[in-house]
Amino acid sequence: MLAHPTVNHVVTVPESFGLGVAFAAEVIMAFILMVVILVTTNSQQLRRYTGLFAGFLVASYISIEAPVSGMSMNPARTLSSAVIAQVWTAWWVYVLAPLLGMLAGAEVYLRLFGSNRVSCAKLNHITNRRCIFRCGYAARPSRLHEAT
Secondary structure (H helix, E strand, O other), X not given: OOOOOOOHHHOOOOOOOOHHHHHHHHHHHHHXXXXXXXXXXXXXOOHHHHHHHXXXXXXXXXXXXXXXXXXXXXXXXXXXXXXXXXXXXOOOHHHHHHHHHHHHHHHHHXXXXXXXXXXXXXXXXXXXXXXXXXXXXXOOHHHHOOOO
């Protein structure tokens, strides 16, 4: 055995607050993260700081929210530990809740700002390569060299 049995391969399970609170916490974390990413990536002034905002949120979630739900927000991370440890306690929470939270965040953003305020998922347009997201940057070459 590579680890002490109590480590349990860092499996994600709801903590003492229970299943409902863990589900709600995971939904809320994913919702806030999605809204922050959409707001920052679609703002000329904030776009370059998207990684900092996302990193700060994830670090905060790990510190504050981990004791509440186990803090996953990533179904692949949860499932990989569950497979190795063979612990499937409430695994569905960590698959379903982030998806619902992010979908809700995207919907709220669209309803507040409209689809015309969604520019592109790609953060770096300062290249000679076309954008695969068909966002229109290639059609506006003057924007390609804004930050250079």
